[in-house]
Amino acid sequence: MKNLIFLIIPILFIGCIKDDILSDTVDPVLRLTQKAEAIAIDESFQFEFIYLNNVGREESVAVTWSSSAPDVISISQEGLATALSTGNSTISIEYQDENGLLTDAFEVVVGDETVEVEETQEKSGQINTTSTYALSGDFTLTAEENNLVLVFDENYNASTALPGLYVYLTNNPSTISGALEIGKVETFSGAHSYSIADVDINEYSHILYFCKPFNVKVGDGEIQDN
Amino acid sequence: MKRYIIFFAVSFFFSISANAGGPWPQQKGIGYYKLSQWWLNFDQHYTDSGLIDPNVTTGIYNTFFYGEYGITDRLTGVINAPIFSRNFTNNLISGTTGETIVKGDALNSIGDIDLGIKYGLTKPGSAFPIAASIVFGLPTGKSVGGEQGNLQTGDGEFNQIFQIDAGKGFKIGKNINSYVSAYVGINNRTNGFSEEFRYGIEYGAGLFNQKLWLIGRLNGVESFKNGETAETINSTSIFANNTEFSSYGVEAAFYVTKQVGVSASFASAFRGEIIAAAPSYSVGVFYDLGK
Structure with a gap:
């Protein structure tokens, strides 16, 4: 009987993968x-x-x-x-x-x-945290031939405590589904830039910061016409 | 390439039972053994600012074997082994379309094993016992797992914990044996993790002729914040560090027979940084040869 209890205890408490529902509706x-x-x-x-x-x-x-x-x-x-x-x-x-x-x-x-009508060649915006992790800064998005250059200003600041912080272009700032992954965040303060190949400047509406290990949004910024 | 992810399951949430641990080494040839199941499910966590943010629901389930054995009357060997550890994350589903945005994942393996020795600095039977311990946290678990590499059953580094315990047993009234104990310790960590200061205090009372022990605990970890961050670690890695918390916990341990008993415990952080904001639970069976 004692051995049976020892065997049953672990089996009773094995966690199962369930579903978390994300509210991700945006205006069409x-x-x-x-x-x-x-x-x-x-x-x-x-x-x-x-x-x-x-x-x-x-x-x-x-x-x-x-x-x-x-x-x-x-x-x-x-x-x-x-x-x-x-x-x-x-x-x-x-x-x-x-x-x-x-x-x-x-x-x-x-x-x-x-x-x-000529396509806008430059847009800009400001990223802000939507979490309690620090994230802020101004950015400029510039079209250069078939590429985009995303430049963050000196006032950019992001928490260094997050593991696996990634930056995306998206039309839905609630999710990375359908988003374009630009890359892993490697600069946490000050000016820096990303080069993004084969993307039209009007293709996406937001910059999104997302923590992959937590699967949670950290912040975003709307890309606005200058 | 070093890769580390956040490890919410701080082992200090795991609590041993009434008549083990503390400043009381086992008598020579006497042991205390416990098999328990510890689990934690959380969908929010304390961030680096000490506030709470949501995260995808994550679960950690550990099956622990804990043992103490008296090598001499003053020297006790200690093992705390997560013989089975499961870390999983839920599916992330679109509330609009029902599509899976991020598929859930799971990692099953052995966890990080703690091996240590405790030495009684005071003579056995002392009214105010003090003991010193050294514990080695072996990186026997997996520090990277799952399709995205964001699951782990260990932190991938070698801990060396130096700890001093002190305590005192006393009676409340005529029949209730009780004790209070406290500890302080330093966890020297490797691979870029910050060192930690650990502390705790515990009170226990034995009711019904010491068949039922009720225990309350306060534990804490303060990071020295002298290690790496996501900014300074290898640029291709995933890294989180500087976990801190203060937690409270309660436990009930009941002797079914003279030497065999069952226990159940609960612990939760009431302050923290980079740690789960949810309670952990544990149930177990113990075998106390000291009775």
Whole structure:
């Protein structure tokens, strides 16, 4: 009997892996990504958009395209706009998902030449802790050819107590799911930078700091237009 | 490449039972043995600022064999061996999509074994016994495990703990034997871990003709913070250091027969840095040849 007790005790208390539920819902985003501020008469321009769902992941959806002045600019349901006569028109997209109606719009002039809206070359922001570990600092995100350069200012500061602190680009600051891992944090104070290959400057909305061993978010910062 | 991760399961949460430990060495040829199960589940921890943050639920389950044996009347050999140690983390699931964001993981192995000797600085039967101990914490567990390398059943370093215990037994009324003991110690650590100052005080009372012992404890660890941090360690490693805590605990030990008994204990940190913010529990069976 005594031996049986000795054997049973360990077996009774073996822990099992269960589930932790993370609240990771974000507002969906519908955004025109390729657009023209002017289209030359009788020319066409292909508009493009991106849809990020309620966890910040890009998803292919069918949107409704419209022109506020179809006699000035016509637009197909594939986003191909054609300038028909002089004037202005607002090109709009709409998508109804389970959370509501999403829209984006851009005003276009019919002119002498087609002028595509140039992509922002520099954005910036500020990271802040969302935990009780120290994390703060200003950053600048710059597009250089096909790469991004993420530069942190002198005022950057991060706790050295955390094991396995990583930095990400993400469209959902609650999770690393769908995020791009930039790398392990090796600098904990002062100016430093990361080079990120093959990423568009408009592709992600946030910088995320995440502790891998704890599987927990440490802080974030929204990437904002300058 | 050195790789270390945080080790929340501080062995001082583990507590031995009523009639072992303290400044009282075993008599020559007499032993005390205990098999116990210790466990800790936590979904939050004390951060380096002493505040509490959430973390993915992590569990640590250790099956300990603890033994003391009197080599002489003043010299006692001590072993505290986690003969089976399990460290796991839960799955992290998206509350929006139900998808698994980070898959749970588990590591099972033997843990870090403590081997030591205790020497009675005072004569056996002294009214105010004092004992000195040296304990070697052997890195027999796994310091890196699981798919992400973030699980461990040991800290991967060689501890050398030097400790002084003092105590006094006395009666409360006519029938209740009781004792109070305290210790201070230094843990000299290797591989870049900070040294530690350890301390504790314990009070126990034997009820019902010493069949039932009720014990209360306060324990603490203060880091010297003289080791490495994530900033100074090898850049490819995962490293956490400078764990501190103050904890309280209670234990009940009941002698089922003259020499065999069962025990149950509870301990929890009420202050800490880089340590679990959750209670630990232990149940065990002991065999006390000193009775």
